[in-house]
Amino acid sequence: MVHVLVVTEVQETLPSRNTLEVLGAARSLANATQGAVSTVVLSAPVEGLASALFDGGADEVIWVEHPLLVTPEPEATVAALTQVVPQVGAHVVLLADDSAARDVAPCLAYRLQAGLVTEVTAVQAEGEAVVFRRPTYGGRCLAEMVATRFPVVGTVKLRSMEPAPERGARPGQERRISVRLDESHVRTRVVQRVAEEVRGVKLENARVVVSGGRGLKGPEPFLQLQDLAQALKGAVGATRAATDAGWVPVSWQVGQTGKTVSPELYIAVGISGAIQHLAGMGGSKTIVAINTDPDAPIFKVAHLGVVADFKTLLPPFTARVRTLTEA
Amino acid sequence: MNVVVCIKQIIDPEIPAEQFKLDPASKRQVRGGLSLVISAYDQNALEVALQLREKAGGKITALSLGEPEAQGAVKSAMGMGIDAGVLVSDPTLAGSDSFGVAHILAKAIHKIGLPDLILTGCVSGDTGNKMVGPLLAEELRIPSVAFVSRIEAKDGKIVARRIVEDGYELVETPMPVVASILSDDTNVPRYSKLKDIMAAARKTVPVWKAADLGIDPSCVGPGGRRLEVRDVGVVQRDSRCELVTGDTPAEQAERLATRLRELKVL
Amino acid sequence: MPFRELYWNISAHWLIYPLFLPFAVACLYGCYRVLQVVLVGQPDAGRPPLAAQIRVVADQVLLQRRLLAQPIAGSIHVAISWGFAILFVATCLVAAQDYLGVPTLRGAFYLYFMSLTVDLGGVAAIVGVALALVRRYGARSERLWKPRDQEGYALFLWLLLAILVSGFVVEGLRIAATADPWGLWSPGGWLVAAGFTGLSSAQQALWHRVTWWGHAVLAFGFIGLVPFTLIRHTLAAPANIALRRAAASGVIAPVALEDAEHFGVSTVRGFPRKDLLDLMACTECGRCQDACPAWTTGKPLTPKGLILDLRDHLMAEVAGRSSGKTMVGEAVSEEVLWACTTCGACHQACPVFIEPIPKIVEMRRFLVMEEARFPETMQAALRGMENRGHPYQGAVPSRTAWTEGLNVPVLAEKGTAEYLYWVGCAAAFDERAQKVARAFATILQAAGVDFAILGDEERCTGDVARRIGNEFLFQMHAQANAEALNRYGVKRILTTCPHCFNTLKHEYPEFGGRYQVTHHTEFIARLLRQGQVRLTKSLGQGVAYHDSCYLGRHNRMYAAPRDILSQISGVRAIELDRHGENGFCCGAGGGMMWLEERTGKRVNVERTEEALRIRPDVVGTACPFCLSMFEDGIRAKDATDTLQVLDLAELVVRAM
Helix, strand or coil: CCCECCCCCCCCEECCCHHHHHHHHHHHHHHHHEEEEEECCCCCCCHHHHHHHHCCCCCCEEECCCCCCCCCCHHHHHHHHHHHHHHCCHHHHHHEEEHHHHHHHHHHHHHCCCCCEEECCEEECCCCCCEEEEEEEEHHHHEEECCCCEEEEEEECCCCCCCCCCCCCCCEEEECCCCCCCCHHCCCCEEEEEEECCCCHHHHHCEEEEEEEEEHHCCCCHHHHHHHHHCCCCCEEHHHHHHHHHCCCCCEEEEECCCCCCCEEEEECCCCCCCCHHHHHHCCCCEEEEEECCCCCHHCCCEEEEEHHHHHHHHHHHHHHHHHHCC | CCEEEEEEEEECCCCCCCHHHHHHCEEECCCCCCCEEHHHHHHHHHHHHHHHHHHHHCCCCEEEEEEHHHHHHHHHHHHHHCCEEEEECCCCCCCHHHHHHHHHHHHHHHCCCCEEEEEEHEEEEEEHCCCCCHHHHHHHCCCEEEEEEEEECCCCCEEEEEEEEEEEEEEECCEEEEEEECCCCCCCCCCHHHHHHHHHHCCCCCCCCHHCCCCCHHCHHHHHHCEEEEEEEEECCCCCCCEEECCHHHHHHHHHHHHHHHHHCC | CCCCCCCCCCCCCCHHHHHHHHHHHHHHHHHHHHHHHHHCCEECCCCCCCHHHHHHHHHHHCCCCCHCEEEEEEEEHHHHHHHHHHHHHHHHHHHHHHCCCCCEEHHCCCCCCHHHHHHHHHHHHHHHHHHHHHHHHCCCCCHCCCCCCCCCHHHHHHHHHHHHHHHHHHHHHHHCCCCCCCCCCCCHHHHHHCCEEEEEEEEHHHHHHHHHHHHHHHHHHHHHHHCCCCHHHHHHHHHHHHHHCCCCCCCCCCCCCCCCCCCCCCCHHHHHHHHHHHHHHHHCCHHHHHHHHCCCCCCCCHHHHHHHHHHHHHHHHHCCCCCCCCCCCCCCHHHHCCCCCCHHHHHHHHCCCCCCCHHHHHHHHHHHHCCCCCCCCCCCCCHHHHCCCCCCCCCCCCCHHCCCCCCCEEEEHHHHCCCEEEHHHHHHCCCHHHHHHHHHHHHHHHCCEEEEEEHCCCCCCCCHHHCCHHHHHHHHHHHHHHHHHHHHHCEEECCCEEEEEHHHHCCCCCCCCCEEEEHHHHHHHHHHHHHCCCCCCCEEEEEECCCCCCCCCCCCHHHHHHHHHHCCCEEEECCCCHHHHHCCCCCCCCCHCCCCCCCCCCHHHHHHHHHHCCCCEEEECCHHHHHHHHHHHHHHCCCCCCEEEEHHEEEEEEHC
């Protein structure tokens, strides 16, 4: 009987895609063990959110309201959750493995004296234990981690779980838990938020991603990729080599320390295919590699490959794509 | 401003797939003849520390937990210009999980003397874990900021650029604080000067054992793990890549587009 | 009895000595200053033996062999220098008569030498100077005008012309005034005399006297100027040529690092004295510049500019007016230093044997080892060498991956073999170059040669590290490799890479590695001649062989590759414009394989264009870098359908 607590992210008034994925994982785990899924939302009740969460697989929505949680610093989140989790009595606490979780999950696990697994790609119950799978060695391997003591905190790798199948209007309960928080809990302070300009589709949601790597040799060629991405109604990504060199913003990075994407189509241009990059896009349905080096590791994971110089291949390809999509 | 940089020595990850081998008993990578390097993001952290020292002075200490060979990593860090280095190495500590590592590092940092700033790499180059930084901060009861690409120090506080999905945040915290470092075009690790390499080679790195640090044995070693690693298996990848050919780029482009259409992706 | 009156019409000729004195003092002082400047440097390792010095001076200063490599410009210089030498000797011989009574102005000697030969020498010199002026101002030969626009040089030429012409005027006036019966023996003077016959005796005598003293002043002035201007090369160049270093242009001298206080050279005083003498011997002729692949393709590096900038910096430093300018970075920019491919064309072209490469490498050593300030892509290559033993990135799992299916023995298993095939990093890790190793192994097996490879015990020879300036890394590799080779008792090495060849042969003995090293083109040529490999097919292709700098220019090996081509039936060997010792670099040497060229045209594109102009079917190479550069260049020129590049080993296999 595993009780799973899912920490919820809200986008506008709906649960985010990340949360729905986590809920899906939580739901299967709960179903397999005749358990239950609670979700905690760190805000005042939002109209319609609860039913969306129930549809997503939650049995219970817990509202935690506090002024310090309005634009939450990770420390406030941790302090709040540290009080909520024991009250809920969950065995497994799941969060989406996003940028907030990097600070929240470890500190939460520490304070709960709980175990911690990050980047979980699969979770299932085995008797009294819960088994998590996660990538390791840069994505070359998959490790199986077994939790026999609880609670345990897990962060779920984005785009590796499926949201729960829709079941129409589901019943669920709501309640509120109050927490004690004050300034002393929050030592860090966000002074400024700078959002990179995103034109068109957001990388993490794009159906098509066109990425550039070291082979582009500079920022200007990324314009060609943008043309292609536009024609495909997709987004542009980059490897660590390109963002480290300052050619494109860090937020364009796809990979182990960047974004994880799993689009329908991933076109890797001038990318060698280092394992850390594959960690971020390995789940793409169709991978196309364009590289002048036939030896590049990317060709070992791509479905389609062209050994060519992107500078001469992309213009006719983009033109062809335009004709086909307009037709 | 005094800084401690926690570094980890790992087997060079930039190797072709055929050279990667796992030991079925320990579930760890077999070294073979492969070379050992400092985990990439830890190198960025060393660079950040060096740049801060250039601006604000102070002493930088490199701290590593690992096998005796990790002395090489500490010397390598000193070759970059780091002032001093310490290695914690003890067979009883092997197999610790991130909580254990954080505990050990915290004890070592207390022995070194709590600095103003502690840096680690944001992600470990072999396990891919990103927990030690924040856990270390918890052990030391100080704040942490994860995935930081740039740091500026100002009147006893730091302003850190924390990378988030759609951009970055500038986060202000008082010192002491733990920051885990992400790579950026401003923190590319510098090439070592030969003079520094040779000077480092002549120094001896102190090696501390568990007994020197007063470590709680219940949270380290295989017995201290909160989760058990039951199995590690290599992911088999389907290596059937269909190559699209053509005599001209136009022809290749045409064929690629057609093929994608056939696969119903386009 | 033919004779000439000594000092005719010049009664106060003794005045030439007090007149000459200040100029002589100035000249001596100037020479002293130049010597002082040169002595500011570090003591040299040694001097070449006297016999070698005499031989090279005879060759280059008397016969001026290198100068004549450019026939027209060389002839101009021969005319001027020999002409003046003869005139100078003649003047000394006049003094010999004056003081020692040697009858130089009497008899047959007077007619044949002092009159005729000297006159012809003077005429030749005038023709030479006139042509020089035309070359400089009419033809505007670029190597004379770049990188510094020196209008002032004309002054020297005009001064020389004035000295020469005034000399003939003096002679003409004397012949006219004395109605010299042997005037015809001085044809030049005799012609000039014809122009003065209209003057009265008194006028002739007056003008003679005036011109005589004018000529003396001009000549003395010229002598005084010698050490302060580039004319100092008349003294510095023969010295520089005599003291030329014995090592070939492709060999970089090692340096002890253990207790070194500084690495590389960052100030002029850090250079050995020979290098500073180089700077003073430069005539600014620009032949090095014309030959330089970097300058030719629009990079800021020109050997002439480098030497002159260093010279100016040296003089300023010694005079205390360099105002804190750094040598590396300001006097010589870093961009200049990182553009050099160490091809040695500048060494080859220089008539006074100046060596830019050792200076560049020493400055690179400073940047790399002392400052750790050098291009990122080169850093990545060196890091690769430190971590993986080779500078390549990529997916090749081991150094024996290329042997798949070929049954190539590894020394660790075989124990011993007659020849060790040193594969090198390129042939092991670069997919295109692997084909060369396979071709060579195939040939060796067909010939029944007993050979083996080191396999994964091989590490990069370190050539790249040394040329980039990381001497430390080079020495570590050299020591490790020499140990491995000596452990197996290796005596004979074959290699498919000229860089490995050059380093193993010339730079490894310093580290205890003494082997007989043979490049694969030499070996294959031998196998073919001895009939150990039979060629049965005819290729029917036009092949242009591209000389590798490290095989050709640095090691003077031009014949063996051409010999191979001549033994393949159906091959039509075509020579590229710039071939043999004038070969043009592919652009990859000196660590440039790991540096993106951001300025000007890419060197390999320039060379590929040159190849395309003569329309061969195949470019033949003997070096994996050249191969890679041509593959890239052919792709860049979109010529993959019309031109192929193949290593000579690959060509031979195709004919087997």
